[in-house]
Amino acid sequence: MIMELKTEDEEGRQRALDRYEVLDTQEEKPFETVVNLVQNTLNVPMCAVSLIDRDRQWFKARRGLGVRETPRDISFCTHAIKHGEPLVVNDATQHPTFKDNPLVTGDPHIRAYLGIPLMTPDGYNVGSLCAIDDKPREFPAHEVNILASFAKIVIDQLELRQIAASDPLTGCLSRRAWVEKAEEEIKRAHRYDRALSVAIMDIDRFKNVNDTYGHPEGDKVIKLLAEVAEAEIRDQDGFGRYGGEEFVCLMPETALNEAESVAERIRHAFSDRETETAKGDTLSCTVSVGVAELTDFETLDSVLTRADAALYEAKNGGRNCVVCNGTTNADVKVEA
């Protein structure tokens, strides 16, 4: 199916890029392989998988480029993504749009550029795969076609990453993706001495739902909690399915008391909602939550264990409540 290109919908484009959860991630072999192959096949000194974020271009993989990102407004790739066509610049010093560009007049002294938009299956150009030379050159049609083929391979990899990162039932982060994100955010929190909290939540008496109404109805309840939680958290937070009816929420830049408020909002919102069974009955469930804030030098395992201990306490304390595991022994329980 040929998808219509959506070049005017910048908000949708940014959402499509954000869905990939790829910005500021580590190097990954599939993308490194592509830039290696492009460099060798097209015989260029520079090439990159460039992703266009709100105000920057960020390189998921790069060869011959010293920086990991540049301002968006000077990037060639931001021009490449405006159209559905390859952007070909044979000599940037002669090009009316690019001759005064700092990437042309200064390092890395771009002279020739070939960029193929990276178009998602739903029609958004999230970046480009580009081949760059510091000498003027032409890119014959077969080279354009080869780069276009590699661009599709890049999208294949981004899509596959997304499947791995998404829980198929709820669409929220998979356990693997959540752990990866949490590890990254914890490193960042320690490096910059920032607050970070995690919450673990578990749907109360969920086994009864499955036993009484069957698994399809249980799935509806699980999906409802994910939907409610996603609506209550911020873009930078990470909500993931940890397994079964257990979910985890990562809250960067969030101290314990703020995290507790978020957890309370989720708990209230979930208990206020109902699902309708195939037989027309309505089902209402509650959730118990354990919250913990990261301490100095603490690992993900450790902070999760403390949040889990708080969840255990919430379950033992009557369910449908939020319990915080403080950094001291003075835990705080918030009654329903």
Next chain:
Amino acid sequence: MPIAPEDLVEKTIAPLEELGIPEQLQRSLASHQANLVTLAKNLLDGGQSEDMVQQTLDAVFSAYRAELAKTIMSLREHP
């Protein structure tokens, strides 16, 4: 007689059957296979030898395969 791009790709991805591809990944694999065929065709049209094209396909697919295997494991652990 020159080899068809489809045959080159078939040779590359043949060992994949042992992984047992779950339904939610079948579409991804089909898309990747089609894109590999286009890549092979464009590399052959660009004058690359069959050996070179095969090497490129192997490199691209090896990276995809590793990611696919990780994804399958993850889906099996947490269906």
